[in-house]
Amino acid sequence: MGECFEFGWQAFDVAERFMTPVFILSDLDLGMNYWTCEAFEYPDQPLDRGRVLSAEEIQQNGFARYMDKYGDAVGERTLPGTPHPRAAYFTRGTGHDEYGNYTEDNEKWAVNLKRLERKIEGTRDKLPQPIVHRAEGAKVAIISYGSNDPAIEEARDLLAAQGYPAEYLRIRALPLSPTVHDFVRAYDHVYLVENNRDAQMTQILRMDMPEYAARIRPIHMCDGLPLTAAFIAEELLAREGR
Amino acid sequence: MGSRNKTNPLGLSLKEYDGKPSTLCVGCGHNSISAQIQQVIWELGYPMHDVIKLSGIGCSSKTPAYFLGGSHGFNALHGRMPSIATGAMTVNRSLTAVAVSGDGDTGSIGMGQFKHVVRRNVPMVYIVENNGVYGLTKGQFSATADVGQQIKYAGLNELPPIDICYEALIGGAGFVARSFSGDKKQLQELLKAALSYRGLSVLDVISPCVTFNDHESSTKGYEWGKNHNDVVNDFTFVPEYEEVQIEQEAGTVREVELHNGNRVLLKKIAESHDPTDKMAALHLIEDALHRQQLVTGLLYINTQHKTIHDFLHLPETPLVHLAQGDLRPGRESLDKVMASFG
Numbered sequence: 001m002g003e004c005f006e007f008g009w010q011a012f013d014v015a016e017r018f019m020t021p022v023f024i025l026s027d028l029d030l031g032m033n034y035w036t037c038e039a040f041e042y043p044d045q046p047l048d049r050g051r052v053l054s055a056e057e058i059q060q061n062g063f064a065r066y067m068d069k070y071g072d073a074v075g076e077r078t079l080p081g082t083p084h085p086r087a088a089y090f091t092r093g094t095g096h097d098e099y100g101n102y103t104e105d106n107e108k109w110a111v112n113l114k115r116l117e118r119k120i121e122g123t124r125d126k127l128p129q130p131i132v133h134r135a136e137g138a139k140v141a142i143i144s145y146g147s148n149d150p151a152i153e154e155a156r157d158l159l160a161a162q163g164y165p166a167e168y169l170r171i172r173a174l175p176l177s178p179t180v181h182d183f184v185r186a187y188d189h190v191y192l193v194e195n196n197r198d199a200q201m202t203q204i205l206r207m208d209m210p211e212y213a214a215r216i217r218p219i220h221m222c223d224g225l226p227l228t229a230a231f232i233a234e235e236l237l238a239r240e241g242r
Numbered sequence: 243m244g245s246r247n248k249t250n251p252l253g254l255s256l257k258e259y260d261g262k263p264s265t266l267c268v269g270c271g272h273n274s275i276s277a278q279i280q281q282v283i284w285e286l287g288y289p290m291h292d293v294i295k296l297s298g299i300g301c302s303s304k305t306p307a308y309f310l311g312g313s314h315g316f317n318a319l320h321g322r323m324p325s326i327a328t329g330a331m332t333v334n335r336s337l338t339a340v341a342v343s344g345d346g347d348t349g350s351i352g353m354g355q356f357k358h359v360v361r362r363n364v365p366m367v368y369i370v371e372n373n374g375v376y377g378l379t380k381g382q383f384s385a386t387a388d389v390g391q392q393i394k395y396a397g398l399n400e401l402p403p404i405d406i407c408y409e410a411l412i413g414g415a416g417f418v419a420r421s422f423s424g425d426k427k428q429l430q431e432l433l434k435a436a437l438s439y440r441g442l443s444v445l446d447v448i449s450p451c452v453t454f455n456d457h458e459s460s461t462k463g464y465e466w467g468k469n470h471n472d473v474v475n476d477f478t479f480v481p482e483y484e485e486v487q488i489e490q491e492a493g494t495v496r497e498v499e500l501h502n503g504n505r506v507l508l509k510k511i512a513e514s515h516d517p518t519d520k521m522a523a524l525h526l527i528e529d530a531l532h533r534q535q536l537v538t539g540l541l542y543i544n545t546q547h548k549t550i551h552d553f554l555h556l557p558e559t560p561l562v563h564l565a566q567g568d569l570r571p572g573r574e575s576l577d578k579v580m581a582s583f584g
């Protein structure tokens with residue numbers, strides 16, 4: 001629950017820092033029912049407006065809305081009302097050059113798309129990072145996300161009692177952090193537990209690291225209810241040949 | 243144009259308010275509307291950096307690129323410009339918003355957004371360049387096409403039209419006008435008043451699409467506009483600093499004061515229409531539809547409406563200029579909320 005609150009304010013920082021839309025996925029079960037949780041914590045960071053140029057900065061260094069000037073593939077922007085003749089730009093739905101001017105030049109189009117790819121890639125270690133729970137003498141590894149968390153924690157207790165201590169990584173953002181990739185590499189195989197019909201997160205992770213695709217084993221189901229610890233533990237043990 | 247050499251109150255020429263060259267068809271009504279917007283903003287001496295241009299998708303929505311090159315512009319998703327405008331005008335109330343949309347962008351896909359931006363009364367000039375078709379996607383009928391309209395490729399339209407002014411009035415708009423892209427003078431005066439109006443002003447401007455919908459019997463064409471234009475009032479915008487002599491016309495001239503000291507003078511023509519009477523305005527539109535006339539002029543004005551800035555209790559200082567400490571509620575506020583759950 002606390003994360004819903006934190007992600008709320010962090011999302012604006014990420015959106016402005018990387019100049020990209022951010023989607024927050026929550027769970028109706030959290031919003032519609034009463035839950036006990038720790039008190040929400042006050043933001044520990046100031047608001048991050050990202051790279052917004054003032055009239056003085058434009059005067060000194062110029063302004064190129066979509067240019068990779070800083071090496072991180074993130075552009076720079078200006079706000080309406082900035083009193084400088086070069087401050088204005090047009091946010092358009094068509095092809096544009098690095099200054100935001102209309103163009104049908106295919107090379108410029110490609111350069112911009114490549115920049116966007118680098119920009120999104122560059123966010124992997126800057127978004128909320130996964131939480132890893134270690135376990136002494138772990139035999140299995142679980143990856144999951146969101147409100148599956150309590151069921152997984154309970155399943156880990158059940159598994160430990162059966163002699164199968166499980167390490168657990170909880171994903172908190174897409175694109176996936178390098179920590180997720182390292183986690184997969186460290187095990188012979190991992191179970192990706194999700195509450196859906198099509199195992200979409202498994203597919204995303206497999207696309208990220210196709211050479212490890214076979215190691216990522218989905219445990220998933222969707223019947224309209226939250227996952228249960230019993231289902232997760234039983235399914236996992238069955239796959240382990242128990 | 244003589245005014246090309248003249249300068250405005252900021253000492254700038256009209257040319258300095260140019261955008262990029264238009265890529266629309268020659269003769270498209272939208273081009274004349276762009277020219278009038280540029281002319282009026284220049285004449286009134288708005289600094290370009292304090293104006294924002296907003297639009298959705300369509301030939302009409304492309305036009306903000308063709309005027310006021312020194313203003314920020316935003317092509318929103320099709321029909322979603324009102325959301326962008328709401329955000330922009332909430333965070334910076336000192337801006338002047340000029341929004342250009344089409345009959346498809348507003349009347350079809352964007353109707354929900356339109357109704358809500360009107361209801362919220364976001365201060366902006368909302369221009370619908372109305373040609374009865376989706377020009378950009380090659381001339382399909384839009385929701386404002388009249389019954390019985392026939393076009394070559396799209397065939398016969400049998401669905402009843404949506405009237406933008408009607409929707410605006412019912413939605414609670416406080417400034418509703420209709421004009422014709424061929425009537426420069428009227429359009430300029432209406433634009434000037436709309437810019438001075440505190441709140442959202444809707445200008446439904448019939449703007450012929452010469453490529454797909456300008457045949458003789460098109461109710462959104464040049465011929466029709468010229469021959470069926472039923473002007474309800476002779477409309478003059480009077481800036482705060484200008485003295486006007488209205489005595490000799492007393493009785494026929496009505497003065498409406500806008501919030502910043504500017505005024506509009508309305509001279510009634512023929513049958514009298516009282517533009518402060520909402521029911522009369524609705525009646526006028528309905529009647530014109532039956533008579534197959536294009537009523538133009540200021541159909542309705544109410545200067546007392548609250549705006550989104552009032553509804554949200556925004557401070558006079560634009561949110562964008564507030565320091566972080568003023569913007570983010572303090573630690574105590576969160577503690578208080580948390581304690582209320584304890």
Ligand SMILES: Cc1ncc(C[n+]2csc(CCOP(=O)(O)OP(=O)(O)O)c2C)c(N)n1
Binds near residue numbers: 345351384
């Ligand atoms: C979400 C979405 N749906 C459909 C389209 C296709 N489309 C582009 S412009 C347009 C209609 C534009 O008509 P109008 O607003 O009347 O503008 P005009 O070109 O006539 O000036 C449509 C349907 C789109 N761009 N996006």
Ligand code: SF4
Binds near residue numbers: 265270301377452
């Ligand atoms: S297709 Fe029609 S609306 Fe579009 S630019 Fe040409 S004349 Fe104007």
Ligand SMILES: [Mg+2]
Binds near residue numbers: 345346384
């Ligand atoms: Mg149209």
